[in-house]
Amino acid sequence: MKIFDVYTQTPIEPVRGSGCYLWDSENNKYLDMYGGHAVISVGHAHPDYVKAISDQAGIIGFYSNAVLNSLQNELAELLGQVSGYKDYQLFLCNSGAEANENAMKTASFVTGKKRVIAFEGAFHGRTSGAVSVTDNPKIISPFNTGHQVTFVHLNDSAAVEKELSAGDCAAVIIEGIQGVAGICLPSDEFLMKLRELTVKYGAMLIIDEVQSGYGRTGKFFAHQHTAVNPDLITIAKGMGNGFPIGGVLISPAIKPVKGMLGSTFGGSHLACTAAKAVLEIIVKEDLMRNASETGGYLINKLTEIKNGAGKGKIKEIRGRGLMIGIEMEPEYAAVRDRLLFEKKIFTGYAKSSIIRLLPPLPLQKSQGDHFLNSFESLF
Numbered sequence: 282m283k284i285f286d287v288y289t290q291t292p293i294e295p296v297r298g299s300g301c302y303l304w305d306s307e308n309n310k311y312l313d314m315y316g317g318h319a320v321i322s323v324g325h326a327h328p329d330y331v332k333a334i335s336d337q338a339g340i341i342g343f344y345s346n347a348v349l350n351s352l353q354n355e356l357a358e359l360l361g362q363v364s365g366y367k368d369y370q371l372f373l374c375n376s377g378a379e380a381n382e383n384a385m386k387t388a389s390f391v392t393g394k395k396r397v398i399a400f401e402g403a404f405h406g407r408t409s410g411a412v413s414v415t416d417n418p419k420i421i422s423p424f425n426t427g428h429q430v431t432f433v434h435l436n437d438s439a440a441v442e443k444e445l446s447a448g449d450c451a452a453v454i455i456e457g458i459q460g461v462a463g464i465c466l467p468s469d470e471f472l473m474k475l476r477e478l479t480v481k482y483g484a485m486l487i488i489d490e491v492q493s494g495y496g497r498t499g500k501f502f503a504h505q506h507t508a509v510n511p512d513l514i515t516i517a518k519g520m521g522n523g524f525p526i527g528g529v530l531i532s533p534a535i536k537p538v539k540g541m542l543g544s545t546f547g548g549s550h551l552a553c554t555a556a557k558a559v560l561e562i563i564v565k566e567d568l569m570r571n572a573s574e575t576g577g578y579l580i581n582k583l584t585e586i587k588n589g590a591g592k593g594k595i596k597e598i599r600g601r602g603l604m605i606g607i608e609m610e611p612e613y614a615a616v617r618d619r620l621l622f623e624k625k626i627f628t629g630y631a632k633s634s635i636i637r638l639l640p641p642l643p644l645q646k647s648q649g650d651h652f653l654n655s656f657e658s659l660f
């Protein structure tokens with residue numbers, strides 16, 4: 282049997298990781314400024330994380346949701362404390378798409394409505410509902426087109442109000458910061474306005490923090506840079522530092538009904554243990570402060586480079602904390618590949634000429650300097 286060949290792959294195979302570094306099969310060392318799509322939150326092979334999962338695997342790894350599992354309650358308690366959403370409820374699943382699917386389903390159950398408003402540039406995953414609110418026709422199959430979705434411009438509150446005023450919307454779904462679009466920030470005022478409008482027209486506000494959450498921007502959730510409290514918040518990626526786990530934080534106003542959501546694997550003993558270890562490390566190592574400081578430092582220095590050696594080559598620097606987009610002029614798009622092959626630094630891309638930085642949260646300033654010097658030397 283062969284693997285179904287759907288990924289465009291870089292011809293490098295990381296075989297080992299530690300903290301913010303990776304090694305390939307020829308023992309070349311790479312600085313990881315991408316965390317495998319923002320998944321590696323607390324660093325590769327963090328010893329506390331490795332110990333927690335290894336110990337748990339030797340005790341009990343899984344049993345179904347038809348029995349009690351106090352690790353789920355412990356995770357919910359800790360997540361409530363660390364995120365500040367103590368009175369919210371947690372539904373556990375296995376991925377970002379699944380989290381969004383369940384959030385939209387919940388919004389639809391509660392409101393009795395179908396239509397969802399999403400934003401141009403959005404990426405919410407590949408399951409049917411999630412891909413239908415994703416602004417990329419190439420990944421939407423005919424099977425996925427039955428959903429009622431309207432896309433509007435990011436930061437255009439008049440357009441949102443026009444759609445919501447029809448009264449048939451279950452939800453507005455928005456990323457805390459758009460990642461796949463190339464690190465595009467909703468304005469603080471826009472998020473506040475979305476909250477006001479969704480309340481006014483009886484729709485739920487879903488904030489997708491799958492990529493922007495888990496401390497990456499310096500606050501636990503990107504939307505916490507404003508005073509907005511959504512009805513539903515979706516999480517995955519950094520939640521398990523590589524162990525598959527996702528979740529939906531659900532407002533206390535939404536009452537659970539037996540059977541309305543469910544999952545075989547969601548909230549397994551192993552997944553909860555991984556997710557608890559991640560939160561404990563985030564707190565113990567003050568990683569949100571580090572993301573804010575190191576990220577702020579990188580954004581300032583990158584802006585200096587943009588106005589210096591990168592003048593006319595770098596179009597824009599965007600981001601918050603350790604979620605940073607470097608938009609290159611199209612003729613300098615190859616810089617990303619040069620960073621990887623010449624400088625041995627992993628970064629991500631978005632569209633054709635945007636470099637995405639989503640490193641592990643313990644990234645040190647000295648490692649940031651190594652990236653900055655390598656990047657600047659390419660001009």
Ligand SMILES: Cc1ncc(COP(=O)(O)O)c(C=O)c1O
Nearest residue numbers: 376377378404405406460491492
């Ligand atoms: C904002 C956002 N939401 C949802 C997803 C989908 O997550 P998953 O691939 O775990 O289904 C992604 C993945 O990149 C994402 O960036």
